[in-house]
Amino acid sequence: VIDVRKLYTEHGYFTYDPGYGSTGSTQSSITYIDGDEGILTHRGYRIEDLAANSSFIEVCYLLLEGELPNKKQLAQFEKNITYHTMLHEQIARFFSGFRRDAHPMAVMVAVVGALSAFYHDSTDIHDPHQRMIATHRLIAKVPTIAAMAYKYSTGQPFIYPQNDLSYAENFLRMTFAVPAEEYKINPVVAKAMDLIFILHADHEQNASTSTVRIAGSSGANPFACIAAGIACLWGPAHGGANEAVLKMLAEIGDKSKVKDYIKRVKNKEDNTRLMGFGHRVYKNYDPRAAVIRTACHDVLDALGKRGEPLLDLAMELERVALEDEYFISHKLFPNVDFYSGIILQAIGFPTSMFTVLFAVARTVGWVAQWKEMIEDPTQRIGRPRQLYTGYGERPYLPIDKRK
Numbered sequence: 001v002i003d004v005r006k007l008y009t010e011h012g013y014f015t016y017d018p019g020y021g022s023t024g025s026t027q028s029s030i031t032y033i034d035g036d037e038g039i040l041t042h043r044g045y046r047i048e049d050l051a052a053n054s055s056f057i058e059v060c061y062l063l064l065e066g067e068l069p070n071k072k073q074l075a076q077f078e079k080n081i082t083y084h085t086m087l088h089e090q091i092a093r094f095f096s097g098f099r100r101d102a103h104p105m106a107v108m109v110a111v112v113g114a115l116s117a118f119y120h121d122s123t124d125i126h127d128p129h130q131r132m133i134a135t136h137r138l139i140a141k142v143p144t145i146a147a148m149a150y151k152y153s154t155g156q157p158f159i160y161p162q163n164d165l166s167y168a169e170n171f172l173r174m175t176f177a178v179p180a181e182e183y184k185i186n187p188v189v190a191k192a193m194d195l196i197f198i199l200h201a202d203h204e205q206n207a208s209t210s211t212v213r214i215a216g217s218s219g220a221n222p223f224a225c226i227a228a229g230i231a232c233l234w235g236p237a238h239g240g241a242n243e244a245v246l247k248m249l250a251e252i253g254d255k256s257k258v259k260d261y262i263k264r265v266k267n268k269e270d271n272t273r274l275m276g277f278g279h280r281v282y283k284n285y286d287p288r289a290a291v292i293r294t295a296c297h298d299v300l301d302a303l304g305k306r307g308e309p310l311l312d313l314a315m316e317l318e319r320v321a322l323e324d325e326y327f328i329s330h331k332l333f334p335n336v337d338f339y340s341g342i343i344l345q346a347i348g349f350p351t352s353m354f355t356v357l358f359a360v361a362r363t364v365g366w367v368a369q370w371k372e373m374i375e376d377p378t379q380r381i382g383r384p385r386q387l388y389t390g391y392g393e394r395p396y397l398p399i400d401k402r403k
């Protein structure tokens, strides 16, 4: 390991690494990725094992505390989280300030950032107990805010949390239940939702997590930092990818047009990319995609949606791209968001909610990384350098002498 800090302080050198593709910005013991081998572990546990055996809330405990919980620890953790699922009533009123057609990610950025105005007590980042409460509050309240953002966009009344349900079930109920109508949780859907949350929980120093760390490195409060992460996640090259997948499918329109679309992508016409394909780190396959692919096919079968034209088109696109020499030679495989978009569409979420669901899941990764950073004695403010390409020094011209 080269200590780049010394290169700079002792020799005046710094590295130029656009996009930080080969810059390690921190030490971390939370998540490990081997992009060549397609390995993802959290605290040493393979994502495939966690997906097959754990609940999302158990994975939250693992990411935050470093170990899988025993029964007593899990029960206490669930109690701690459910204690905080409600929002202050004044936050509920906050929603009415938004236009009905506001993108729910815009609402998420604003409302999560505004939590710091309501929960002053847990903005003291130097108090370990308050740090813990802040992490619990964020994990607990983000699904409530997300469901409210959805309800607000549909004009339906908010549904308050029901704390005897699991994290995923509670979220589905707050989103889809309508007052005075019985809401039955479909176990296949709840399991798929929980799986999507697990698969998106953390992914080491991706753009939004790095954003959270950079924001937090200045000592900003955790609610502001997570709002910064949500803002970064919104982009189509990151969390917006699953929404972009569905937009792309709508643009292709019909199964018969898949080959033409692939040709456009290969010819790089208008910089068109196959959304939901490729990954900065995984250059062989995304292990999360392998897990979610099976779940995706199960959900389509269980909900009787396999024949639906849009979903059928997605399956055709997957088939054609996986056999195409361009995608094989560029090591471009479907990533987790290709399938999560299809599942979420089948469950009934509008595309505008897709990135919101990613934010709900990733909140635990962000808070775990934020907490790790705050507790690291070597932590310094994040301050990248730049390669200046502008003018050298020039004489100042008075306005009447300028061309």
Ligand code: ACO
Pocket (backbone or CB within 6 Å): 236, 237, 238, 239, 241, 265, 272, 273, 274, 275, 276, 277, 278, 279, 280, 281, 330, 332, 335, 336, 337
């Ligand atoms: N479709 C077509 N070609 C692609 C794609 C794609 N989805 N992704 C990369 N390429 C091509 C590029 O055109 C380039 O080709 P060239 O070498 O012939 O010029 C080559 O593959 C390398 O591309 P880069 O942009 O350097 O790859 P990078 O690692 O920076 O990009 C990224 C990773 C942003 C994810 C990219 O693959 C992409 O845009 N994918 C689509 C968006 C997407 O699905 N994002 C989700 C990421 S996963 C997540 O956030 C959970």
